[in-house]
Amino acid sequence: MPELPEVETARRYSEQFLIGKRIDRIDLRLSKILRDSPIPTTDVLIGATLMGARRRAKVMVLDFSVGLSLLVHFKLAGQWAILLPEGGRLVAGHPVPKPENEYPHKATHATITFDDGTVVQYSDIRQFGWWRIMDTADVDAALMAFGFGPEAVGDLNAGALTEIMGRRGIPVKTLLLDQSFIAGLGNIYVDEVLWRARVHPATPARDISTVKRRAIIRAIPDVMAEGIRQGGAKIIHTVAYPDNGFPAVHAREGEVCSRCGTVIRKTRVGARGTYFCPKCQKPPIVKS
DNA sequence: TGCGTTGTTTCACC
């Protein structure tokens, strides 16, 4: 499911292959993706040239020459496929529809055609994702309104985050999923971070030692970088298709932990499917 | 066919 690394991959592909190109046409087949868009039509982007591609948390922002921006949130299953005129294809986000198959897929809801023949196919088998078109001048305020915390990449203020963690009684997994605490983690990468730090996902944050809390914070950018390096994780119907052992635990129930050989288990934390190694990640001691 | 799926929001309650 598209989390920070998948969205960042879409952003990088867009930066590399779409900047400087002008939109000739947009075929919007599912107009409800604009349900929350300040500007309710894609017509305003016809003739616009892409000037920049940025990202905040899991939101991709494409800035166009006409003073307008397109915000894209992939939610559970959004996919951004760029088809180059010379035949190459770059796919970021959800692995369905399969990149090797023909496009447009049944779930391809929008097609953007650029002046040089480059095509973007936006697909979403769940239809939960959204687009918002607005004045570029309004983007920063719109992003602020989400209340995102610090980005899960780059320099994190480990001291401050460790301290906040120490005051919260909720399961550490739930806290790491809170976008106002740290922005960019989702269900896959939280499981990966906690496996790396060897902490059980259900442990109340304040019950984790300072050393371990710091280890968790430090693991976050590392796991993000690994995800970005691979162009995102590939998980289809709760089954992982790992590359170089990544993801290590998420969606790998019944497989063995690469560190200790113990069978990976699945449980629920905060109503979310949660994968962990019962040996590396000891469950919290429940006081009676 | 009803359940599972996740990112995000909302709600009730302390």
Add this chain to the structure above:
DNA sequence: CGGTGAAACAACGC
């Protein structure tokens, strides 16, 4: 008002 947990919501595949 903030912390918390639960529920709701979106739509689809199995």
